[in-house]
Amino acid sequence: MDGRFGDISPAGRLAEPAEGISPEELALAARNHGLPLEALRYDLTPPGLHYVLVHYDIPAAREDDWRLTVGGGVRTPLTLDMAALRSFPAVTQRVTMECAGNGRARLTPRPVSQPWLVEAVGTAEWTGVPLRVLLAEAGVRPAAVEAVFRGADHGVERGVEQDYRWSLPLAVAAGGDPEVLVAYAMNGLPLPPQHGHPLRLVVPGWYGMAQVKWLREITLTDTPFTGFQQTVAYRYRQRAGEPGEPVTRIAPRALMIPPGFPDFMSRTRVVRPGPVPLEGRAWSGLAPVTKAEVSTDCGRSWRAAELAPPDGNDRAWRGWRASWTAEPGRHVLSARATDAEGNTQPLAQPWNRGGFGNNLVQRITVHCLPDD
Ligand SMILES: Nc1nc2c(c(=O)[nH]1)N[C@H]1C(S)=C(S)[C@@H](COP(=O)(O)O)O[C@H]1N2
Ligand SMILES: [Mo]
Numbered sequence: 001m002d003g004r005f006g007d008i009s010p011a012g013r014l015a016e017p018a019e020g021i022s023p024e025e026l027a028l029a030a031r032n033h034g035l036p037l038e039a040l041r042y043d044l045t046p047p048g049l050h051y052v053l054v055h056y057d058i059p060a061a062r063e064d065d066w067r068l069t070v071g072g073g074v075r076t077p078l079t080l081d082m083a084a085l086r087s088f089p090a091v092t093q094r095v096t097m098e099c100a101g102n103g104r105a106r107l108t109p110r111p112v113s114q115p116w117l118v119e120a121v122g123t124a125e126w127t128g129v130p131l132r133v134l135l136a137e138a139g140v141r142p143a144a145v146e147a148v149f150r151g152a153d154h155g156v157e158r159g160v161e162q163d164y165r166w167s168l169p170l171a172v173a174a175g176g177d178p179e180v181l182v183a184y185a186m187n188g189l190p191l192p193p194q195h196g197h198p199l200r201l202v203v204p205g206w207y208g209m210a211q212v213k214w215l216r217e218i219t220l221t222d223t224p225f226t227g228f229q230q231t232v233a234y235r236y237r238q239r240a241g242e243p244g245e246p247v248t249r250i251a252p253r254a255l256m257i258p259p260g261f262p263d264f265m266s267r268t269r270v271v272r273p274g275p276v277p278l279e280g281r282a283w284s285g286l287a288p289v290t291k292a293e294v295s296t297d298c299g300r301s302w303r304a305a306e307l308a309p310p311d312g313n314d315r316a317w318r319g320w321r322a323s324w325t326a327e328p329g330r331h332v333l334s335a336r337a338t339d340a341e342g343n344t345q346p347l348a349q350p351w352n353r354g355g356f357g358n359n360l361v362q363r364i365t366v367h368c369l370p371d372d
Contacts, residue, residue, distance in 0.1 A: 009159045012240075012353065015110040025115045034119025040257045040281050043123070043311075043319070044094070047186055050122030052194045053099050053114065055164055056155030059214050063190070063198040066216070068182070072148075073220035075139030082184065082198055088129040091179055093204060094316040096123045096283045100207035100234060100247045103358030111355035118255060118362050123281075123316050126202040128183030132176045134218070140170065144220040147173040148227070149201050152214040160228045166212050167225035168203065178204040178315055182215065204315035205249050205285035207357070209234050236352045244352075250285025251359040252344060254292050254320065254337035258364050269366040276326045281317035282307070282337035291338040292320035298332040299347050299361060305335070326368040333364045 015022075021029070032053045039049040063082050070078040098121040105115035135147070151164040173180055181202040184191060191197040196213030203210040209229060235244030257280050260271035282292040288310065293302040308319035320335075338344040345359045 003159075005156055005159050005161075009156045011158050013112050014353070015112050017109065019110075021105070021115055022112065025112060028114045032114050034116060035122050037119060037255065037258050040255055041279075044125055044187055045122040047124070047189070047192050047195065050124060050195070051097075051099065051120045053101075053120065053208060054153070054194065054213075055157065056153045058193050059152040059154075061152055061193070061197055061214050066198050068199060068216055068218070070134055070138045070218045071220075073141040073144035073222055074135075075141060076137070078134065078138050080134075085129055085182065085184060085199070088133055090127050091130050091181060092125055092127040093179060093181060093202070094123060094125050094311060094313050095202055095204045096121065096250075096281075096315065096317045097202075097208055097211060098250050098253070098283070098285075100209055100356045101354070102253075103360060104355030106360060107349055107351055107355050107358055111353055113355060118253075120208070121253075121255070121283075124186045125188065126181055126183040127185035127188070128181040128199075128202070130176065131180040131182055131201070131218075132174045134182060135174050135220075138220075140174070140220055143222045145170055145223065146221050146225050148219045148221055148225045149212040149215055150217040150219070151196075151212050152216050157228060158232065160232070162228050164212065164229070165225070165227045166210050166229055167221070167227070168210065170220075172203070178313070180204070207234075207247055207250055207285070209247065233354070234356065235354065236356055237354065238352060240353060247354075247356045250283065251357050252282070252284035252286065252289065252337040252339045253359045254280055254282035254335040254345070255362055256280040256294070256333060256335040256364060259333070260366065269364060271326045271366055271368050273326055273328055273368055273371050276324045277321065278305070278324050278333065278335075279319065279321040280335055282320055282335070283317035284337060284339035284343060285315065286343050287339040287341040288314040289318050289337050290340045292318070293336050293338075294322045294324070295334040295336075295361075296324050296331055298363075299334050302336070326366070328368050328370045331366045331368060333366055334361045336361045
């Protein structure tokens with residue numbers, strides 16, 4: 001970090017105990033929007049409803065003159081235009097993406113940053129070239145250990161001026177199961193500007209920060225990348241200054257479509273007494289989801305929801321449903337997911353300084369009207 005940016009680029013901090021959301025957090029929240037929870041009803045999120053997160057600005061980017069380079073530790077450096085990328089056999093994958101900061105604003109104390117509640121998620125069908133194929137084309141040299149991805153967007157963060165960059169270990173980048181994609185289409189159409197037009201990385205099962213948008217450079221390196229996002233920003237830390245653990249794959253989460261209808265201002269749900277269908281989605285980037293459960297008593301008791309069959313791909317959410325008979329009064333509804341490795345969601349907040357991976361169970365307050 002250097003002093004050239006004065007005090008315009010603040011260090012990470014925690015909100016004071018009684019501190020509300022600041023104008024800076026509001027500005028981020030107004031740019032970076034979440035999935036309206038009723039849109040959990042769609043198997044594939046319509047692109048305008050998929051969550052969006054952009055650290056800096058959406059860069060000016062046009063298909064016509066876009067070039068992707070593959071260089072560094074390779075035998076044959078590549079420069080590919082969009083036509084060249086489209087000439088490789090295309091692969092389409094359904095992938096649930098979630099921001100690592102999802103749940104941050106529900107933490108106490110609250111890390112000051114993009115204040116997501118639970119809605120930083122979406123599922124799309126991404127089409128592109130498997131990264132594995134491009135790496136084979138370039139011929140990765142044996143000494144390479146990581147692939148570093150650079151986006152076209154530029155900014156300053158905690159005093160560090162940078163292009164947005166992220167790296168993957170070579171085993172993940174070239175692994176092929178599931179495919180890491182260099183994607184040019186979302187739900188069958190060219191990528192929208194906010195989702196990386198014309199080219200982005202899609203890393204199934206990983207939190208959003210790995211899915212580099214406006215992708216223009218891939219560099220193979222012989223040592224692990226030590227860029228800002230990797231070594232400073234996205235770490236699980238209890239204390240400032242400690243190295244912490246890297247943020248990688250998506251922890252399990254289930255979300256419920258809020259039942260009934262909302263109050264405009266409080267967003268409290270209103271239902272009538274009697275049967276109320278409950279439904280939602282469940283996902284995990286660690287292992288396939290094997291169980292979704294619901295609670296209608298503040299998380300004291302849980303029962304299994306019925307899971308929809310997987311669509312042949314472990315990296316996309318699964319639908320679930322359950323039934324509930326609402327009685328007049330106030331209720332708190334929750335859902336939780338468990339995966340094949342036994343990972344599940346906590347009832348107490350998993351706190352860390354960056355506010356990453358907070359998969360604390362969702363709580364929906366419901367007001368059931370009196371009997372007519
Ligand atoms: N180039 C670039 N790629 C990026 C980002 C960014 O700011 N710049 N944000 C990352 C983060 S933190 C997330 S959560 C996802 C969000 O992807 P989406 O907006 O398509 O949902 O993009 C990732 N890729
Ligand atoms: Mo993110």
